[in-house]
Amino acid sequence: MPPPTVVDAWLASRRFGIVIDAGSSGSRLQIYSWRDPRTVKNEQGGRKLNVLPTVEKGARDGDSWVTKVEPGLSSFADNPEGVAAYLAPLLEHARTQVPPSLQAETPLFLLATAGMRLLTAHQQAHILQETCEFLKYHSHFKIEDPSSAGPCGNSVRIITGEEEGLFGWIAVNYLMDGFTSDNDTPTTYGFLDMGGASTQIAFEPSREERAKTENLIDVRLRLLNGKEIHHEVFVTTWLGYGTNQARERYVGRTITEYEERMPTNTGHVIQDPCLPKDLRLTEMPLQPSSAETHSKAPHTFVGTGSFEQCLRRTSPLLNKDAPCPDSPCLFNGIHVPPIDFSASHFIGVSEYWYSSEHIFGLGGSYDVVQYERAASEFCGREWSSIVGEHEQTRQKGHLGGDGEVVQNGQVVGTGKWGTSVEIPRLQMQCFKAAWLVNVLHEGIGLPRIVDPGGNGTTNGDKVAEQADSKGLGRPTFQSMDSVGDIAISWTLGKMVIEASKEVPPLSPNARPLGDPLDDISESSHSPIKPIRPFLDFDAIEDHISHRLPSSLTRHSLGFSPIGFLFYVILVSVFCSTVYRLRHRIRSSVRRFVRKRDRQYITEGYSMEEGRPLNGSPQRPSSPSSRLFSKLLDPTLRFQQLSGSRSSRPSPLYVGESDGVSRSGQSSPRRISPIHRSFSYPTPKSPAGVNPSPDLTLTNGAATAYVPGSPRLHDGSMVSNGSVASLTSRSRNSSRLDLSSVIPRQTISRTNNSLPSI
Known part of the structure; x- marks a missing residue:
């Protein structure tokens, strides 16, 4: 179209x-x-x-x-x-x-x-x-x-x-x-929703409770005249408290109690009051409480059809005794502000409607006495009778439930998804009815309207009149599916x-x-x-x-156990990785520290030797440096001839310790790693050809010229007879090295026990 x-x-x-x-x-x-x-x-x-x-x-x-x-x-x-x-x-x-x-x-x-x-x-x-x-x-x-x-x-x-x-x-x-x-203090309806996995509640607490309650959601809407309306709503959900998962927990609990009571019984046949009479179902223990501690063999549940016993058996599933970190709590330790049912009226959808209307025909205003009576009659029926009525109703085309096909408000067919959908609803109707009553009254705290003289003849249409006569005004609770032609x-x-x-x-x-x-400013507190x-x-x-187990849920612990477990695993993996790489990490740290120390030592030697801190060599060929050296030569020659000693050596003419201190004691000689002398075999020069000007012959050895090293006035390198010693000095003696000017006795390498220089 x-x-x-x-x-x-x-x-x-x-x-x-x-x-x-x-x-x-x-x-x-x-x-x-x-x-x-x-x-x-x-x-x-x-x-x-x-x-x-x-x-x-x-x-x-x-x-x-x-x-x-x-x-x-x-x-x-x-x-x-x-x-x-x-x-x-x-x-x-x-x-x-x-x-x-x-x-x-x-x-x-x-x-x-x-x-x-x-x-x-x-x-x-x-x-x-x-x-x-x-x-x-x-x-x-x-x-x-x-x-x-x-x-x-x-x-x-x-x-x-x-x-x-x-x-x-x-x-x-x-x-x-x-x-x-129209009213200055309008009263809104509370909302209840129950599905197969969870159930939710949303309502606006009274003005007194709103002032004391945190974590309310601000709902802002705008009327056609442009005026904004604000409502502070409390909303929460109970995971695992929908009808299907509640049934799973019920089966696990029942099998556990059965095997504890009869451990040697191999028949695995359990009497179940939450099933219609004589209905037999094979159930598997899906909950940890039964699957981990007992056998995983299938068990046969045989219905006894007692709605009153089913109410008592399903009531502990609400977990009313769970710890309540933030009081008050309704069930399973989840905080809910106090509900004033004289002012708050609730509407239930989904399973509240299906369990009331599709089988019992009691959708709308809720009467607990009438509802429980209808549930007791249904549960007490023989299963074969229920199945027979189901087939007759299906042939007439007026079967209520999930499988009906409606066109223009009329039921034109049933079983759209087959009888496998309709039969399970009839099988679970007794349990779902009991679970719904327990959640409403034992869980949420909805009051029971019961006249002292009994109200066994009442029906849903009269509940509103009874509620009004008792000062409750509108029905405290009603199940609905739509209003007019619009579904809720x-x-x-x-x-x-x-x-x-x-x-x-x-x-x-x-x-x-x-x-x-979008209106929540701090999502962490939402x-x-x-x-x-x-x-x-x-x-x-x-x-x-x-x-x-209820003790391991985030509502009982006050934090998310899944999140806690994740971060524990993350920290464990990190620590394990660091431990495995500890040797590599230690070596990397040492290399970094040593590299930094070598840089400090280099800078120290450079400062002692008058070299630039960036480590670049001085350029001896610079005209200004040669002029400066010629001007200082007479001064240096005068100091050498006069034999004067300076407390601190000149940075321009630094000698090397000869290995003997002033007191006559020998000390190890330290060579600068930056400014060394290298000795090579003397190359043979052709006749009439002078050696390289950058090589100084000293006792048959050629001493390499190091840029920036001081020379004598004649341009030859100062030598102590075997090595060029003007490029380094001992850290233990700061003095001018006049050995190249004033001859001294040569120390024998073979007879002297002092360290060789």
């Missing part, structure tokens, strides 16, 4: 937004629309502008505003290249619904949830990169530039369970008019924020609106930690926390 054209009256001043909910079982694309707030403001006025923009379906009629593909995006963990073909049908559907002229200004978001959180950071990064490139280069929709949030900014990323709860809270209060500002979904909450961003503010200096996470595809410890804990 071609997209609508701009000449359509319904499209006048209409804006669009697209959200792809990339869940664990599939990706659902939902298109929303709203009228341009500027147009609405010009057309209306007064109190009509004291509301948020009206967010509707992105299609005028029918269900073309939503479509879905399977399986989940996380299934491409080992094949990221397959993401393009997977998302192509969703993108093509969006093109057919949004006019081409509006696509460039239509924001597109792909926000991944539970399935993607369980992948490794490397897998997450590859999938997000492939998704970003496909959406950006194969469509004209509005997508953000790269940022710290991801390769496509906030347009393509993974959201946390807390963010899901926060967006759901916005959606519920938007649909239930909880954001109307966190994706709607995201679009309410986007529509609110387009409302012009009252002041040009007003701070721009953003997602609640209760919501954004998921980034690099060493995401929270995502790893999402995957394994429900399999860890």
